[in-house]
Amino acid sequence: MRVTFLGTAAAGGVPLFGCDCLACKRATGDDAYRREPCSALIESGDTRILIDAGLMDLHRRFNPGDLDAILLTHFHPDHVQGLLHIRWGRGERIPVFIPPDEEGFSDLFKHPGLLDFRPQKAFAGFRIGPLTITPVPLAHSKPTFGYHFQDLDHARFSYLTDTCGLPPETSEFLRQQPPHGLALDCTFPPRPEPQGHNDWPLALEIIADISPSRAWLTHIRHDLDEWLIREQPALPDSVEIARDNGTSVLAGEPHGQV
Template sequence: METTLQSTHTDTTSLEITFLGTGTSSGVPMIGCHCAVCRSKDSKDKRLRSSILLRVQGKTIIIDTTPDFRQQMLRIENDRLDAVLFTHAHKDHIAGLDDIRAYNYFQKKPMHVFATKATQKELVREFYYAFSEFKYPGIPEILLHSIEAEPFDVEGITVTPIRVWHHKLEVVGFRIGDFTYITDANKIDQPQLELIKGSKVLVLNALRKEKHISHFTLSEALELIEKLQIPEAYLTHISHQMGLHETISGQLPNHVRLAYDGLVLRVPFKGDQAPKTATAF
């Protein structure tokens, strides 16, 4: 596939972000749909389910394992994975977890998985065989770690959790250095907004233009980016209802772009830059 637009950042010490998928739960094109977006020949209108891969200080971290996880890993030829971070337990964000088995096999160790207690409960229910007392050979090997309110360490990288609301469901966003990633949200309380402030790059969900019960609309996302004075922002978790990538891109402010599958950003990284914590989960 086409390689990618890169951020203007040029520092040699950087956090590299690869967008594995930028679509909503049904992906784009959507099964059975014949709208202009779903029939588009533009590769930027082909969106797998939303997830990103982070490379920093020699470590590789995934945020969410979508139903497309195997395809996403093969597409970018990723042969190393140190940890998985989960935003929440909806199927379009966890369904691919079984395929970490390949990394277990080649790396010969369990996978570190970070999630809230509520998300862990759903992972144990969904992938019960990986957590059973008597394990069948070849199943995923997982070490669960709990996300609380405090910043936490992932392979020597400080990650700050940011609590957001997906209608009435609590979802976790993540800040690493000057980069913040938030998906599946339509409300963020003020104490959590304080944790985002100062980010140089923000990735934020924007489902479509029309109002939605659990996702930011395009206008709501743009308003939040402006409120937080974010200098560089990318929109993700996009549905076919948003419109054609090329058309919508032409309607955005210069510092805001639609993300697309395969896009790579590089953000300068200075190590431990964790902001102060906010209200506990």
């Protein structure tokens, strides 16, 4: 299973418009530190699945037929706005798997074009090519799913953003089958009371609880990047700060083993 972080930013991105903090100045001068809307590409064999669609150039990044499906975590604009271009295109319809949100992004529901929206149920797994995908509920201001992937070699990857902590049933599900790779919301530096999204201590607490083989912190705001520059906090060896366009390959066990 191959995971590519196409974007790792919270809403507003890095650099943030009009901001002259250390992180935004660095990203302005060096594209390696820029962060675009949070999204990822999952590949297994010939199957390619996009998680979230906030990148505004999706219609240029992908040709018709390149994607087998799109999975949306939720319907905040920075996670769906790229679909506004794609929907008016030509070609076969694109399956878009979504959490059960009747409001969603209303104009996309009214005028879906190429988009075939398919509401899912929490913990009800489905198959796309060699991947079994299980939606898991997250704690956010709109109905939100994370997604847990398993391929034919039992490589497991969980993508959990946007969330502030995890619902108990999601934590229990992931403890029962710890992922080899975990991408987790870490939007803020340490805060007295995190709201809407994980801060640094809460994200590391979740990782310690689930015990993945590897973890990446994503959905990062500019002020977390600035805090990282100033404080240079230590990270466990298995945890990394995700970067745009970073790619990792996750290996599981041979066929027939778990």
